[in-house]
Amino acid sequence: EIVLTQSPGTLSLSPGERASLSCRASQSVSSSYLSWYQQKPGQAPRLLIYGASSRASGIPDRFSGSGSGTDFTLTISRLEPEDFAVYYCQQYGSSRTFGQGTKVEIK
Amino acid sequence: EVQLLESGGGLVQPGGSLRLSCAASGFTFSSFAMSWVRQPPGKGLEWVSAIGSSGDSTYYADSVKGRFTISRDNSKNTLYLQMNSLRAEDTAVYYCAKCRGPSCSYFDYWGQGTLVTVSS
Numbered sequence: 001e002i003v004l005t006q007s008p009g010t011l012s013l014s015p016g017e018r019a020s021l022s023c024r025a026s027q028s029v030s031s032s033y034l035s036w037y038q039q040k041p042g043q044a045p046r047l048l049i050y051g052a053s054s055r056a057s058g059i060p061d062r063f064s065g066s067g068s069g070t071d072f073t074l075t076i077s078r079l080e081p082e083d084f085a086v087y088y089c090q091q092y093g094s095s096r097t098f099g100q101g102t103k104v105e106i107k
Numbered sequence: 108e109v110q111l112l113e114s115g116g117g118l119v120q121p122g123g124s125l126r127l128s129c130a131a132s133g134f135t136f137s138s139f140a141m142s143w144v145r146q147p148p149g150k151g152l153e154w155v156s157a158i159g160s161s162g163d164s165t166y167y168a169d170s171v172k173g174r175f176t177i178s179r180d181n182s183k184n185t186l187y188l189q190m191n192s193l194r195a196e197d198t199a200v201y202y203c204a205k206c207r208g209p210s211c212s213y214f215d216y217w218g219q220g221t222l223v224t225v226s227s
Contacts, residue, residue: 001169032208032209032212033208033209033212033213035212035213035214037152037214039152043219044202044217044218044219044220045144045152045202045214045217046217047213047214047215047216050207050208050212050213050215051208056215057215088151088152090152090154090213090214092208092209092210092211092212092213095154095166095168096142096154096157096211096212097154098151098152098153098154099151100151101151101152
């Protein structure tokens with residue numbers, strides 16, 4: 001089973017700042033099979049990025065994904081108040097696994 | 108508008124059974140694979156099970172294999188999860204999710220979830 005490790009666990013930033021979230025896989029993951037989700041308290045996860053770098057429908061262009069192999073990054077270019085949330089990466093290989101999440105909190 | 112509405116959660120004793128349902132609307136249900144993902148209180152996400160669009164292919168996480176059964180009724184646009192031999196560690200919010208990508212590689216829409224609590 002491929003294990004995804006996200007870092008940092010918590011990111012404390014101010015609105016307007018740039019956020020870079022890391023997702024590292026224990027084995028190589030096809031870029032086609034790496035996605036990112038946002039979850040706010042009491043809400044279901046929302047798809048942000050699929051195929052490592054493709055934005056889902058309706059997702060603002062301040063969200064971008066990059067990476068390949070075992071290292072992937074979600075970047076939020078300028079944090080808006082509504083972007084403070086928990087972010088999960090997810091892979092599909094022999095099975096489907098999620099990272100443990102990165103919380104982006106207001107500094 | 109895609110809508111996924113889960114139901115059937117509740118309190119059940121260890122060793123008991125529960126069946127979750129997910130009513131889908133706003134898309135051609137029979138054309139898409141579907142999945143269940145769970146989230147223990149205060150913790151992260153765990154994929155549980157997936158089913159192909161026609162129902163003939165099913166997949167399970169090792170943690171639930173042999174205890175949970177996923178199924179669907181395309182005539183009713185409904186997804187199910189039969190959960191048997193429930194354990195305390197199965198306590199979680201269970202989300203129904205619509206699959207996309209090759210072999211259900213990601214999830215583009217999620218329901219609001221239903222809480223399952225396994226406790227005596």
